[in-house]
Amino acid sequence: MAVRAGRRVADVVAFTFATAATLFGLVWLAWILWTTLRQGAAALTPSLFTQMTPPPGTSGGLLNAFYGSAAMILLGVVIGAPIGVAAGTYLAEHGRYTRLATIVSFMNDILLSAPSIVIGLFIYQLVVRTAGHFSGYAGALALAMILLPIVVRTTEESLRLVPDQMREAGFALGLPRWRVTRQILYKAALSAILTGVLLGVARIAGETAPLLFTALNNQFWSSSLNAPLANVPVVIFQYAMSPYDEWHALAWAGAFVLMAFVLILNILVRLLARKGNQ
Amino acid sequence: MNASAAQSTELGPAARRSGAGADRLFQLITAVAAWFVLLLLGGAALSMAWGGRLAFQTFGWHFITARDWDAVGGKFGAFVPIYGTLVTSAIALIIAVPVSIGIALFLTDIAPRWSRGPIAIAIELLAAIPSIIYGMWGLFVFAPFMATHVEPWLTTHFASKPLIGPLFDGPPIGIGMLTAGIVLGIMVIPFIAAVAREVFSAVPAPLRESAVALGSTRWEILSRVTLPYTRSAIIGAIFLGLGRALGETMAVTFVLGNAHDLSISLLMPSNSIAAAIANEFTEADTDLYRSSLIALGFLLFVVTFIVLTIAKLLLLRVNRQLGRTN
Numbered sequence: 084m085a086v087r088a089g090r091r092v093a094d095v096v097a098f099t100f101a102t103a104a105t106l107f108g109l110v111w112l113a114w115i116l117w118t119t120l121r122q123g124a125a126a127l128t129p130s131l132f133t134q135m136t137p138p139p140g141t142s143g144g145l146l147n148a149f150y151g152s153a154a155m156i157l158l159g160v161v162i163g164a165p166i167g168v169a170a171g172t173y174l175a176e177h178g179r180y181t182r183l184a185t186i187v188s189f190m191n192d193i194l195l196s197a198p199s200i201v202i203g204l205f206i207y208q209l210v211v212r213t214a215g216h217f218s219g220y221a222g223a224l225a226l227a228m229i230l231l232p233i234v235v236r237t238t239e240e241s242l243r244l245v246p247d248q249m250r251e252a253g254f255a256l257g258l259p260r261w262r263v264t265r266q267i268l269y270k271a272a273l274s275a276i277l278t279g280v281l282l283g284v285a286r287i288a289g290e291t292a293p294l295l296f297t298a299l300n301n302q303f304w305s306s307s308l309n310a311p312l313a314n315v316p317v318v319i320f321q322y323a324m325s326p327y328d329e330w331h332a333l334a335w336a337g338a339f340v341l342m343a344f345v346l347i348l349n350i351l352v353r354l355l356a357r358k359g360n361q
Numbered sequence: 362m363n364a365s366a367a368q369s370t371e372l373g374p375a376a377r378r379s380g381a382g383a384d385r386l387f388q389l390i391t392a393v394a395a396w397f398v399l400l401l402l403g404g405a406a407l408s409m410a411w412g413g414r415l416a417f418q419t420f421g422w423h424f425i426t427a428r429d430w431d432a433v434g435g436k437f438g439a440f441v442p443i444y445g446t447l448v449t450s451a452i453a454l455i456i457a458v459p460v461s462i463g464i465a466l467f468l469t470d471i472a473p474r475w476s477r478g479p480i481a482i483a484i485e486l487l488a489a490i491p492s493i494i495y496g497m498w499g500l501f502v503f504a505p506f507m508a509t510h511v512e513p514w515l516t517t518h519f520a521s522k523p524l525i526g527p528l529f530d531g532p533p534i535g536i537g538m539l540t541a542g543i544v545l546g547i548m549v550i551p552f553i554a555a556v557a558r559e560v561f562s563a564v565p566a567p568l569r570e571s572a573v574a575l576g577s578t579r580w581e582i583l584s585r586v587t588l589p590y591t592r593s594a595i596i597g598a599i600f601l602g603l604g605r606a607l608g609e610t611m612a613v614t615f616v617l618g619n620a621h622d623l624s625i626s627l628l629m630p631s632n633s634i635a636a637a638i639a640n641e642f643t644e645a646d647t648d649l650y651r652s653s654l655i656a657l658g659f660l661l662f663v664v665t666f667i668v669l670t671i672a673k674l675l676l677l678r679v680n681r682q683l684g685r686t687n
Contacts (some may be wrong), residue, residue: 090578097580101471104463108484108554111547115490115498122501169394177388178395187395189677190402193669196601197405197662198608200635204642204658205405208412228401235398261387289491292610292635296642316493320611323497331501338494349489353482 116342123339126332131340136302136318139327145337147304151312152288155219155298158308159226159287164280167231171238171276176264188239195232202228203293211297219312222298229290230283237279241272278352285348289341291316315341406662413656415649424656430621432641437653439660441623445538445631446661449613450606452542452627457549458599464550465557466583481558488551496615499544500536504616507543508535512628515539531628536618539627544612549602556598560591560679597675604669608661610635634661 130144137143170187178184203225210221245268253263269276299311300318315337322334416424416437427438464484468477512533520530531537564587572582588595618630619640634657645651 090581094578094580097466097583098471100459101463101466104460105467105472105480105484107460108464108487108547108550109480112483112487112490114502115494118498118502119494166394166397169391170398173388173391173395177391183392183395187398189673191398192673193666194398194402196604196608196665196669197402198610198635198665200608200610200638201405201409201658201662201665204412204638204655205408207642208408208655209404231398231401259381259384261384264387285489289493291491291493292639295639299643316491316611319493319497320614323500323615334497338497341491342494345489345491346486349486350482 119335119338119342122332122335123342126336127339128336131333131336135304136313136333137329138302139325140329142329143333145315145318145333145340147301147313148315148318148337149340150304150306151219151222151298151301151314152316154308155223155226155294155312155314156284156287158220158223159230160280160284162223163227163230163283164234166227167234167279167283168238168276170231171235172242172264174235174239175242176268177260191232191235195236198292199229199290200292200295203296206293207296217297217299217311219298219308219310222294222312222314223308225293225297226287226290229287229293230280233283233286234276234279237282238272238276241275241279242268244275245271274355278356281348281352285345285352288348289316289345291320295320406659406666409655409659409662413652413659415652416656419649420653424653425660428623430637432645432647432650435647435649437649439634439653439657441621442632442634442637442657443660444623445617446607446633446635448538448627448631449542449545449617449633450603452539453545453549453606454599454603456543456546457553457602460546461550461553461557461598461602462588462595464554465561466587468558469561470579470583484551484554486551487547488555492548492609492611495544495548495612499540499612499616503544504535504540506535507540508533512539516628527625528627531624531626533628534630536616536630537626537628538617538631541613541617541631541633542627544616545606545609548609548612549606552605553598553602556601556676557591557595560594561587564590591679593675594679597672597679600668600672600675604665604672607668608635608665610639614639634658 128142128144130142131146132144132149133146134142134144135147136145170191174184174188174191178187206221206225206228210224211217214221249267249271250263253267254260258266294314294317298314298317300321301311301313303313305312319334319337319341322330322337325331420427420437424437424439425443426440427436428440429436429438430441431437468481472480512531512535515529516531516533519528520526568586568590569582572586577585613633614636617633617636619632619636620630621632622629624631638654638658642651642654645654
């Protein structure tokens with residue numbers, strides 16, 4: 084009987100622990116969301132979207148940072164997504180079962196988890212040092228390099244989910260392989276590939292470390308990508324680390340907008356994926 | 362109708378030829394893109410090694426073992442950031458591993474079926490929150506919380522204990538290795554939990570059912586069937602989490618304090634490789650300083666590469682066992 088009671092106690096303890104662990108995880112999420120929501124909502128003003136980042140002690144907005152982030156994300160997607168889709172196509176279709184595809188698929192997963200600060204250093208060495216100055220282009224390249232492995236991975240996975248009958252049907256019609264890929268497989272996998280790109284956008288929108296020494300920052304309005312460019316994450320970093328209350332408030336407002344963007348994109352992607360599955 | 366059919370048969374061979382050419386071109390484009398991924402990874406490693414060569418040449422092995430980081434005197438030893446990186450990552454894993462396994466167990470065995478999807482998504486969202494927001498929250502909310510509620514308690518209860526005492530002996534300032542480790546742990550949970558949940562639910566039902574038939578409690582099923590069966594995947598997931606923790610930058614930069622003094626106490630500010638680079642790179646005014654920071658980046662890259670390779674190999678093996686090709 085004693086052994087049996089001991090076993091039952093162990094069972095109850097383990098399952099209380101599992102429940103507590105889940106609550107533990109959810110509490111952090113709620114705490115972080117609540118903090119950002121409260122602090123960010125208090126700091127939201129219309130001028131956030133109409134004025135430039137201010138010098139210390141005065142009020143202002145984040146217009147130049149929003150513009151810079153949007154420009155770099157857009158350029159990052161334009162550079163990273165096509166290369167990613169092409170590489171993913173090689174892994175799933177044209178190079179399937181080749182040694183190159185196996186190695187690339189493996190290395191891509193490592194690039195996917197590689198420290199983003201190292202990617203920032205790499206682009207610094209490659210672009211900033213060569214060009215002699217920080218620039219929005221360098222920032223966009225760093226973001227593209229983070230987006231790339233995400234798109235490669237999702238493209239490969241979503242192409243593999245397309246049933247072989249569709250390929251065979253295409254070949255039976257006499258279509259060359261590239262047209263099967265382009266006109267049949269891409270169409271079938273389109274929503275899944277788009278989902279991957281959107282997830283990638285959500286990821287690069289909040290990336291700070293790779294922009295610190297590529298795009299740097301810019302306190303003033305600058306539309307040129309060939310110069311240091313303001314961007315939301317680095318502005319948040321600098322303002323949060325500063326001793327000024329006005330800057331802290333702006334940092335929270337920026338964090339709020341960033342968080343809302345990232346979470347809405349993530350939830351949207353999941354809803355789309357679920358719809359696709361049904 | 363007939364005419365067009367005849368035409369297409371006439372054009373057949375030519376179309377096929379141009380199709381073959383286009384096929385080769387398409388194949389080439391995709392192969393180049395695939396090579397490009399390898400090129401980026403190799404290029405990053407080479408450029409770090411090249412950028413750090415001045416530091417490696419100047420200091421040799423002392424770069425890793427020396428403790429002094431003196432920008433004015435031009436002496437750079439990376440021991441403190443390396444130590445800080447390892448300690449914070451260790452704290453992160455100590456927290457994240459049991460919690461992640463608990464979450465996976467909850468989601469596969471305990472939670473009502475309707476609630477599993479939403480809870481899993483909520484845990485995944487922990488990974489979606491940008492690390493800069495973890496950092497801000499850590500600096501403004503969590504560090505003060507640690508300083509007022511947790512750290513004084515730790516000091517009064519543990520500082521006088523033998524062996525572990527020095528770890529908890531320090532001023533309760535909130536910023537330090539313990540706080541950074543906890544924040545890292547939260548950030549790593551979703552990565553480990555996702556893999557653990559996936560492999561837990563892939564345990565063959567007959568295996569679990571036979572354990573049930575033998576009269577096992579649910580705890581015994583976990584500890585004697587599920588965990589042994591999924592061991593390599595769980596270890597793989599832990600390495601994946603470790604890889605993330607080692608390289609995480611912004612959250613750690615906010616709450617670690619950028620101190621270059623070695624201290625045993627977990628309550629003291631310290632430094633990590635990633636945080637040192639993020640804090641100091643734009644201020645590095647000499648070639649040797651900049652090179653030392655890039656050399657740090659090289660070390661981080663090599664270590665995370667090894668850790669992630671181990672993770673990936675373990676997870677690949679599991680996938681093969683489960684009969685998946687990918």
